[in-house]
Amino acid sequence: MEKQTFVVRAPGKLSLLGEYAVLEQGVPAVGIAISKSIYCYIKESDKIIFSSRRISIAKVEYQYQDKKVNLISKVDNIDVLEFSKNAMEITLRYLEEIGVPLKKFEINILSDLSNQYGVKFGFGSSAAVTVSIVGGILYLHGFKINKDNQLTASYRKSINRPSYSSLNPFIAYSDPYSASQGNPYLQPSLSQAAGFSYTFKSFQVLSLNYLRATQVINAVVYQNDQTKVSTSINQNLGSQSSLSASSAGSFNIIKKWWNADASIEAAYNHVETEVQGNPYTSSRFAWSVNANQNFILPDNYKIQFSGDYSSRNIDGLFKVLPNYQLDLGGSKTLWNKSATISLKLRDIFNTSRFRSVLQYNNVNSTWQNQWESRRLTLSFTYKFGNLKIKTARDRKTGTGSEEGRM
The missing domain is CATH 3.30.230.10 (Ribosomal Protein S5; domain 2)
Incomplete structure (x- = not known):
């Protein structure tokens, strides 16, 4: 048949x-x-x-x-x-x-x-x-x-060209034992990406993506064992691939006063290259989650609580350590919603930072980049003018009447 x-x-x-x-x-x-x-x-x-x-x-x-x-x-x-x-x-x-x-x-x-x-x-x-x-x-x-079940698919080839700072061959010292240097011989990175997602009534049930890149531009650290100086130089690595799956959506947990947005992603990343003449391979399963909670209270008060977490991962030669951050904020509207006063504390526990480990050849170091991520912000906004746009009146004029005649 x-x-x-x-x-x-x-x-x-x-x-x-x-x-x-x-x-x-x-x-x-x-x-x-x-x-x-x-x-x-x-x-x-x-x-x-x-x-x-x-x-x-x-x-x-x-x-x-x-x-x-x-x-x-x-x-x-x-x-x-x-x-x-x-x-x-x-x-x-x-x-x-x-x-x-x-x-x-x-x-x-x-x-x-x-x-x-x-x-x-x-x-x-x-x-x-x-x-x-x-x-x-x-x-x-x-x-x-159909209109409730939507599917999107994509395929992309791209060229990522090196920046000017990556090509600049001059050495810049951040301290007596740490330096960075550009590489004028860098080549563009080439990548191919394919993916598709399935959405049901604005909820992204699943999104799958695959990326493969060659000649990936990444920092390679060279260590001088005599002077103890570590110099970071951008180079083209062999290949890097990633297969990821994610889901995201909005939820009304308690109607009219508690809603949330959340997303979760899992990925398998693989790097295969040659570093300073020696083969290097690294693979890692990683995941991350992000959530945003909104509470609508009486008397025009709102409270927002959000947080995100990223597990161990790899980024080129860097073995990235876990990172998380929690934020808390509140707001109140005044004067018939013409004004809003907001107070927000970002990174409550001061935990947001980039931490990683480099281990290859004679390099065995731990990196930690930290910034002023914990900030308390107080803001006030006011909307001037009439917030309601009135429709134009239907006015009759002499010329208008003449235009309607035969």
Whole structure:
């Protein structure tokens, strides 16, 4: 019996602003969807098969095992399949982790975003393919996307260029035994990231993200055993990868007077490189949590209590130690909500700091960076003018009456 085929459409995009700036990490862009689209035809099968006319790939076979999608068929240009493979892998891994029985499938990608010779028009076809594959696999496994159930997917390549201070070769001493120096031979860091998230009624149930970066720019400490001077020099490390999962949302614990925002994230980070001629590998599972509690009291009083915690982690060569912070604040509105007086104490126990350990070759040191994080702030704000915008009156004039006549 022929299996039913489902079709998932993902529109292309046109970048209005920031088409190249968005390649830099954290830089936004403005885009709109267009009528041309990518179509993912998917049906259940006894094997994982992928075809795409837009890149001249026909019936390539994959195998999913040990949370990895592995290519079985022989393909000359394997690079063109990388983002499709990542989209399938992260979606199947998500389904497996939430306990959904996995199905094998056959995918065929068709496109309006390229001509008959496979030349792309430049309307974000790679991102649209990623979205359509993720949506197709989820739909095949029973996920129905509607206004209450929303799915987003993304794929990004970026270049992170070194800053001027990282390239400056002059030595700067912070004390007689600590110095920093730029590296004029630094190369840009290259990264690829893929992710998708599932949201139910504005609650982010799950967000999965995978990042792999090469030539990562990171500080490497060189220690002179004779002078005891440690010099920090930025260098390009080998590779760094991260797989993370997070969930976040807002809750009305007690209606009208107690609500909260909370988020939790777990990640597995891995670094593999060469340091001063010797191989170096480090891996770490890390997690963090953030919560914000709001209490609405009588007589226009509000109390806010927030805190965050980050576990042990790795950042390049640094083995980062745990860190946490608690904040407390209160406010009151006055004079028919025209004025607000607020009092806030940040980092109540003065615990926010960066602590880390460096251990490689002849370097064995502990770092602690601390700042004035505990602050008491008193503020007063007042809104001038009329807070209510009145609608324009419907005035009748002589010219207006004349304009309405035939």
